[in-house]
Amino acid sequence: xKRQIFWVGPMILVALTLGCATGKSSRLQxxxxxxxxxxxxxxxxxxxxxxxxxxxxxxxxxxxxxxxIPVNLIIVNKNAVPSKVSRESLVLETxxxxxxxxxxYEQFESDYRDDRADLNAGxxxxxxHAGRFPDPPxxxxxxxFFPIRNPSVNPRDTIDxxxxxxxxxxxxFGKPSEDYEFPAGKYKLLFTPSPGTDTIVLxxxxx
Numbered sequence: 558x559k560r561q562i563f564w565v566g567p568m569i570l571v572a573l574t575l576g577c578a579t580g581k582s583s584r585l586q587x588x589x590x591x592x593x594x595x596x597x598x599x600x601x602x603x604x605x606x607x608x609x610x611x612x613x614x615x616x617x618x619x620x621x622x623x624x625x626i627p628v629n630l631i632i633v634n635k636n637a638v639p640s641k642v643s644r645e646s647l648v649l650e651t652x653x654x655x656x657x658x659x660x661x662y663e664q665f666e667s668d669y670r671d672d673r674a675d676l677n678a679g680x681x682x683x684x685x686h687a688g689r690f691p692d693p694p695x696x697x698x699x700x701x702f703f704p705i706r707n708p709s710v711n712p713r714d715t716i717d718x719x720x721x722x723x724x725x726x727x728x729x730f731g732k733p734s735e736d737y738e739f740p741a742g743k744y745k746l747l748f749t750p751s752p753g754t755d756t757i758v759l760x761x762x763x764x
Contacts, residue, residue, distance in 0.1 A: 700726030
């Protein structure tokens with residue numbers, strides 16, 4: 558499926574074809590290069606319809622030795638049609654071109670133990686967005702793809718995001734194999750809401 562190319566300030570929407578959840582990506586046009594800044598862990602991309610914010614503070618603090626990359630997300634439907642955000646809406650592209658899907662909740666529950674520390678690392682970042690997108694007029698919701706381990710909360714696979722809705726929470730991207738090592742360099746978070754044909758690309762440095 559072809560993707561159109563848009564330029565909106567710092568946001569870059571690029572054409573790409575996702576053949577499968579993992580593997581190599583192909584792209585009609587490469588986005589502009591950015592460089593890593595040691596003290597920068599927060600990234601954002603904003604257009605007329607969507608705001609996407611990502612914090613990699615938890616990942617930067619732990620380094621690339623974990624089995625998963627935690628990314629703290631804020632997704633705001635500013636003025637788009639009612640949309641769905643699912644696990645399949647989010648893919649992380651590594652510097653070597655590998656596409657990492659969001660892990661299943663079963664993988665997360667079995668293999669990951671640092672989620673409470675991740676939540677603590679993201680509190681200040683979430684609070685800063687409360688001033689930018691106050692409730693009301695924005696409606697805040699937990700993403701809940703990976704809720705804190707609590708039998709009263711069931712993990713979601715999909716969440717409805719209407720206009721002026723903000724969803725926030727961690728997503729986790731896992732290694733494609735046990736011997737894979739997360740490379741250093743620029744990663745790309747690929748976000749495709751449904752319905753929609755355009756993919757938002759947010760560049761970030763988790764390590």
